[in-house]
Amino acid sequence: MTETGLYPAEILIPEGVDMEKWACVACDQFTSEKDYWDKLTAFVGNAKSTLKLTLPEIYLNDNAEGRIRAINANIREYLSGGVFKSLPRGYILTVRETPFVKRRIGLVACVDLEKYDYKKGAKNLVRATEGTIEERIPPRLKIRENAAVEFPHIMILFDDERREITEKLYEKKSEFIKLYDFTLNMGGGRVEGYFVPETENLAEKFSALLDEQRLTAKYGACDRFAFAVGDGNHSLATAKAHWNRVKETVSEEERRTHPARFALAEFNNIYDEGIYFEPIYRFVSGVNRAKFIKELKAATCGHYTVADGDSETEVEGNAALPEVISAIDGFIKQYTEIYGGTVDYIHGEDNLLKLVKADSTAVGVMPDTLNKSDLFRYVSESGSLPRKTFSMGMGVEKRYYLEGKKIR
Numbered sequence: 001m002t003e004t005g006l007y008p009a010e011i012l013i014p015e016g017v018d019m020e021k022w023a024c025v026a027c028d029q030f031t032s033e034k035d036y037w038d039k040l041t042a043f044v045g046n047a048k049s050t051l052k053l054t055l056p057e058i059y060l061n062d063n064a065e066g067r068i069r070a071i072n073a074n075i076r077e078y079l080s081g082g083v084f085k086s087l088p089r090g091y092i093l094t095v096r097e098t099p100f101v102k103r104r105i106g107l108v109a110c111v112d113l114e115k116y117d118y119k120k121g122a123k124n125l126v127r128a129t130e131g132t133i134e135e136r137i138p139p140r141l142k143i144r145e146n147a148a149v150e151f152p153h154i155m156i157l158f159d160d161e162r163r164e165i166t167e168k169l170y171e172k173k174s175e176f177i178k179l180y181d182f183t184l185n186m187g188g189g190r191v192e193g194y195f196v197p198e199t200e201n202l203a204e205k206f207s208a209l210l211d212e213q214r215l216t217a218k219y220g221a222c223d224r225f226a227f228a229v230g231d232g233n234h235s236l237a238t239a240k241a242h243w244n245r246v247k248e249t250v251s252e253e254e255r256r257t258h259p260a261r262f263a264l265a266e267f268n269n270i271y272d273e274g275i276y277f278e279p280i281y282r283f284v285s286g287v288n289r290a291k292f293i294k295e296l297k298a299a300t301c302g303h304y305t306v307a308d309g310d311s312e313t314e315v316e317g318n319a320a321l322p323e324v325i326s327a328i329d330g331f332i333k334q335y336t337e338i339y340g341g342t343v344d345y346i347h348g349e350d351n352l353l354k355l356v357k358a359d360s361t362a363v364g365v366m367p368d369t370l371n372k373s374d375l376f377r378y379v380s381e382s383g384s385l386p387r388k389t390f391s392m393g394m395g396v397e398k399r400y401y402l403e404g405k406k407i408r
Helices: 034-044 064-080 134-144 166-171 202-210 212-219 233-249 252-257 289-299 321-339 349-357 372-382
Strands: 012-014 084-086 090-097 104-112 126-128 155-158 177-184 189-197 227-231 262-269 277-285 304-307 312-315 342-347 363-367 390-392
Touching: 064 134, 090 166, 104 166, 126 233, 134 233, 166 262, 202 212, 212 372, 227 233, 227 372, 227 390, 233 262, 277 321, 277 349, 289 304, 289 321, 289 363, 304 349, 321 342, 321 363, 342 349, 349 363
Parallel strands: 126 227, 155 262
Antiparallel strands: 012 084, 090 104, 090 189, 104 262, 155 227, 177 189, 277 342, 277 363, 277 390, 304 312, 304 363
16 A cells, blocks of 8 residues: 555546547536536537536536436446446546646546545545535435446645656656547636556655655644645545445455545646636625625624625735635625525636626625645644635636546
């Protein structure tokens, strides 16, 4: 077993399909924009697609049970129909271009779920960066518990300021077999993938990041912290919950290598120029605008901006960003429980303001942006951030479902 919990895998990729229709964006995006999913559904049509193997969260209250049954049936059909090709044990180097960045380098590999814990204050090698809402796990778990294959949108960050791992692989990508290169639908940009053989000894290179002197210099203490979950916290938490169930049904020997113990993810260096943090905005609807804003200002202390559709007001304060977000979310929860209303989480100021202007009962709350260089130190010192503190880029830049791995 490796020191960090990162492993190569026998990754599944589709063959004989229209790749532009195959890949689709993460399920937790565009949850207030049904038009996005309607257009994507129309574009995919009858083609083979990961859209039919995942459950976009906009449909959680729209026949979710029926959709989950269809998802599991589609997975079985794709497996038996020869849609997937299994690669030799190894990794995939991904190179993503988006409307906002020229290049984002990633490495698709497995993470050992025994090395991961999403609870606040956990000191595992793999840690959540935000608070996990356990109520969001059951719908995903219903899919996973009857599925033979997983498809990840999880992105896990590592702290390699010297850029000695994925960047070095990128420099010699011409030596690797190209697996795919295509345009992503719905304005997602473009993605390339290269097969990286197990012989690259990447586990050892990641283990070097755990050098005691290096950790002490970076974080002020020898905190053995290898990976921070940047995107897909709840999906990885679902994989953990599923594994916790499975491991109770298998022998100690089977636990060592059971495929459900290892979750597929894309690993990214936090110093990669293509990795940037965006704030996640709160879209609150079904409220009295004036009353909500007045009470919000009285209940919070820190810097953020609030929009009511006609204007934007900057609120001043010196509290740290995690404290500001906790206060905002605490107020929204209390207010909506008393007076009614709903909250959604939106990427992009333009998207938020468009939604607020279209709804006379809506308010937009815009916290500041987290500095990405502060992430590892903050999680090391204080544990996970409040949920929805930051987003790795805009909605269209999220990881698209593309590769798979068997979990049975």
